[in-house]
Amino acid sequence: MSALGRVVRAGVGRRRVQTVVMVLTTLMAVTASVLAAGLLVAARAPFERAFAEQRGAHLVGRFDGARASAAEVKATADATGVAAAAGPFLSLSVRPRTASQSAFVPAGVDLPPLSLVGRADAAGPVDRIELVEGAWPSRAGQIAVDESEVPVRPGARLTIPDAPGSPTLTVVGVARSVTGTADVWVTPDQAKALAGATDTAGATHQSSSSSSYSYSYEMYYRFHDALTAADVAAGRAAVAGAVPEGVMTGARSYLTVKQEQTANAMAFVPFLVAFGGLGLFLSVLVIGIVVGGAVGAATRRIGVLKALGFTPGQVVRAYVAQAFVPAAVGCVLGVGLGNALAVPVLAEAGDVVGAPTTTVPLWIDVAVPVGALVLVAGAALVPALRAGRLRTVEAITVGRTAGEARRGAGRLGRLAARLAPRVPLPRAVGLGLAYPFARPGRSMVVAAAVGFGAVSVTFAVGLALTLGAVQEGRLLNSAADVVVEAGGGQGPPGADVVRAGGEQEGVRADPGAVADALRTQEGTARFYGTAQARVAASGVTGATTVVAYEGDSAWGAPQIVSGRWLHGAGEAVVTERFLDAAGIAVGDTVSLTDDGRRTTVRIVGAAFFTEGGSMALLTSTTTLADLGLGADARPGQFHVRTEPGTDPARYLDSLNGALKAAGVGAVARTGTPGTSGVIVAMDALIGMLTLMLVVVAGLGVLNTVVLDTRDRVRDLGVLKALGMTPRQTVAMVVTSVAGVGLLAGVVAVPVGVALHHAVTPLMGDAIGMSVPAADIAVYDPPVLVLLALGGLVLAVAGALLPAGWAARAGTATALRTE
Numbered sequence: 001m002s003a004l005g006r007v008v009r010a011g012v013g014r015r016r017v018q019t020v021v022m023v024l025t026t027l028m029a030v031t032a033s034v035l036a037a038g039l040l041v042a043a044r045a046p047f048e049r050a051f052a053e054q055r056g057a058h059l060v061g062r063f064d065g066a067r068a069s070a071a072e073v074k075a076t077a078d079a080t081g082v083a084a085a086a087g088p089f090l091s092l093s094v095r096p097r098t099a100s101q102s103a104f105v106p107a108g109v110d111l112p113p114l115s116l117v118g119r120a121d122a123a124g125p126v127d128r129i130e131l132v133e134g135a136w137p138s139r140a141g142q143i144a145v146d147e148s149e150v151p152v153r154p155g156a157r158l159t160i161p162d163a164p165g166s167p168t169l170t171v172v173g174v175a176r177s178v179t180g181t182a183d184v185w186v187t188p189d190q191a192k193a194l195a196g197a198t199d200t201a202g203a204t205h206q207s208s209s210s211s212s213y214s215y216s217y218e219m220y221y222r223f224h225d226a227l228t229a230a231d232v233a234a235g236r237a238a239v240a241g242a243v244p245e246g247v248m249t250g251a252r253s254y255l256t257v258k259q260e261q262t263a264n265a266m267a268f269v270p271f272l273v274a275f276g277g278l279g280l281f282l283s284v285l286v287i288g289i290v291v292g293g294a295v296g297a298a299t300r301r302i303g304v305l306k307a308l309g310f311t312p313g314q315v316v317r318a319y320v321a322q323a324f325v326p327a328a329v330g331c332v333l334g335v336g337l338g339n340a341l342a343v344p345v346l347a348e349a350g351d352v353v354g355a356p357t358t359t360v361p362l363w364i365d366v367a368v369p370v371g372a373l374v375l376v377a378g379a380a381l382v383p384a385l386r387a388g389r390l391r392t393v394e395a396i397t398v399g400r401t402a403g404e405a406r407r408g409a410g411r412l413g414r415l416a417a418r419l420a421p422r423v424p425l426p427r428a429v430g431l432g433l434a435y436p437f438a439r440p441g442r443s444m445v446v447a448a449a450v451g452f453g454a455v456s457v458t459f460a461v462g463l464a465l466t467l468g469a470v471q472e473g474r475l476l477n478s479a480a481d482v483v484v485e486a487g488g489g490q491g492p493p494g495a496d497v498v499r500a501g502g503e504q505e506g507v508r509a510d511p512g513a514v515a516d517a518l519r520t521q522e523g524t525a526r527f528y529g530t531a532q533a534r535v536a537a538s539g540v541t542g543a544t545t546v547v548a549y550e551g552d553s554a555w556g557a558p559q560i561v562s563g564r565w566l567h568g569a570g571e572a573v574v575t576e577r578f579l580d581a582a583g584i585a586v587g588d589t590v591s592l593t594d595d596g597r598r599t600t601v602r603i604v605g606a607a608f609f610t611e612g613g614s615m616a617l618l619t620s621t622t623t624l625a626d627l628g629l630g631a632d633a634r635p636g637q638f639h640v641r642t643e644p645g646t647d648p649a650r651y652l653d654s655l656n657g658a659l660k661a662a663g664v665g666a667v668a669r670t671g672t673p674g675t676s677g678v679i680v681a682m683d684a685l686i687g688m689l690t691l692m693l694v695v696v697a698g699l700g701v702l703n704t705v706v707l708d709t710r711d712r713v714r715d716l717g718v719l720k721a722l723g724m725t726p727r728q729t730v731a732m733v734v735t736s737v738a739g740v741g742l743l744a745g746v747v748a749v750p751v752g753v754a755l756h757h758a759v760t761p762l763m764g765d766a767i768g769m770s771v772p773a774a775d776i777a778v779y780d781p782p783v784l785v786l787l788a789l790g791g792l793v794l795a796v797a798g799a800l801l802p803a804g805w806a807a808r809a810g811t812a813t814a815l816r817t818e
Helices: 003-014 016-042 045-053 070-078 188-195 229-240 254-266 269-297 299-307 312-352 362-389 400-408 411-422 427-438 440-473 511-520 576-582 621-626 648-661 677-711 713-721 726-766 781-808 811-816
Strands: 059-064 082-094 114-118 130-134 142-146 157-159 168-176 184-186 197-200 203-206 215-223 248-253 482-485 524-537 543-550 559-563 571-575 589-594 597-608 617-620 637-642 667-670
Touching: 003 016, 003 312, 016 254, 016 269, 016 312, 016 362, 016 677, 045 254, 059 070, 059 229, 070 082, 070 215, 082 188, 082 229, 114 188, 184 188, 215 229, 229 248, 229 254, 248 254, 248 576, 254 576, 254 726, 269 312, 269 362, 269 440, 269 677, 269 726, 299 312, 312 362, 427 440, 427 726, 440 677, 440 726, 440 781, 482 648, 511 524, 511 637, 511 648, 524 621, 543 621, 571 576, 576 597, 597 617, 597 621, 617 621, 677 713, 677 726, 677 781, 713 726, 726 781
Parallel strands: 114 184, 142 168, 543 617, 571 597
Antiparallel strands: 059 215, 059 248, 082 114, 082 215, 130 168, 142 184, 157 168, 197 203, 482 637, 482 667, 524 543, 524 589, 524 637, 559 597, 571 617, 589 597
């Protein structure tokens, strides 16, 4: 090993604490940066790869079959900006019933409404369907199903009871469309037969025969420019302009589908970018502290090295390398940890489109650590250049420490030292508070380290509080203390209740009797009922879950981000994700269809909830009654808020007894909202990254205080000779950073709050919804006060170890130290 290598190895091994600090700070920064960049790029890769391979549709357009012919719809392929098109395909909403038993569902089960498309083959210029299993329908009586929407496999039989002749179709294939253009596929002739349609003079239209279904046409488009939402909107406008107004009833952009499929992974990116940035800034700061301290503490050693023949360039390289080596170790560990943490999130993104689990791209694994090492080298270069410029004679002069300490105390420092004895505080405390003025440069370094730590803690606490609020409010009706099940097989939004082995549907209790029992039950404050159904909604592919409310439900409503809550019949509330998917806005109308019956509701508000994929439509039970759902339009659940101070267990026992005594077949239980695994993972990751940042910041403070203590070791010896006790020594060292830490904490809290307020909306944007303002404004005054004191705690924690070392140092030893 060369002489330079031995110097580097000796420096790294001698300063173990500083080495650990540099490893940890680069480890944290690289971990967060690899995760953020990896998720940003890799989470989209499965969808983008499948979209390119299957030539997915940039836009799926739907046209009213009663107002336009197939030829007129086909002519939209010539609209401005269209690069390729496929269709028109006849489309209708059907509600199949299983006609055979399988491992997934028994016979006789009514499936939710499904979007059926008549298509001759799986190929085509746009939206090539991927066959997962089996074959494509080639004749009447055959059907292919989407693997994620219909729980059957080839060989199963499905009956369409409301179609002309109630035909039974055999499942011959399982398929997947990257843009979700349909739930099931049949041949074009079979689709016409199901819709009761005939083809005359090139135009398909509704026949005069009775049919339970109305139909539409679907066209799939690829545009020359479709990178942004504005590009797709321009293409949609051109297509809509090619047919009479009102003929195009809905459209869905591939960007909406992409966002839905990558939402969970992309929600991690904004706060990981913030943590990565904090980590990189802290890395630069701490490494500058460590290398600068190493140069200051080893001035005599630098002089010896130069006397032995080391050139200024070799000295510079030696001190840069002493930072570079531990930083490189931290980078390697950070890349490994970042890739490991990314695996479960990326696996979910791949499962959505049936693609293999992707990994963080190799170029990110290379670019991130290279960038971090460049920053490390830059941070270390400044103090290393100072070491290279030192003159040999000056560097080896004895008495450096005391001289530098005295030169560091400028006019402000001498003034503070003279005023310290006059402060009505213990002498040790006064000396400690005056010290930051004697070494303002070091004090600024301590303040910066504490500030970064305090910003990180403030940011993390805000994220935790926001995620906790989202966890509590993400489920519908989560404000209820008690839920009364009135029977009828009601399931949560997006779920279908399937009876196994011929089990009969549960007997529905009389909703009126349940409501009467709740009104007379002692401890009941308020309640409302809900019913659920799966129907077809205009502009949305597949079945839509409708949650219908009866009674005063405002107290249990999800948080509204725009518009208002339900006030009467004919109104609906949805999420912003629903609005984007349907291509509508608050104030527009949506048509709901079930078994040929149709009703229209007006969107009066956009709410925030994640239940049912955030695609449920909330309305009143009157809407379900208008669809002719009969008993299914009446509440199957009642959500109850109890009076303050009511004992939950006693209330439940009493209510269940009252329901049983009245002969009402309903059961009460406590409200038990589920926990989101994504939010739990976010909380864990935020906690880990925050802990690493705080530890690094604390070690930065420790390193700075160690340097200060070594610089003042002779002064400490003099003070001890004059009678300063070990306890007073600890108090003086701790208070020398306590004031700086408190001030840094006070300044850092607003910065952390601002960072939280900037990042949280971006996390909402990633999932296609705005985070409610109440979930962002989570910093109450007591929380802010505690966070401001966090800077003081961090500074004191970092100073305790060197303060203990200073207290234990012998007086004679300190006086002999130069």
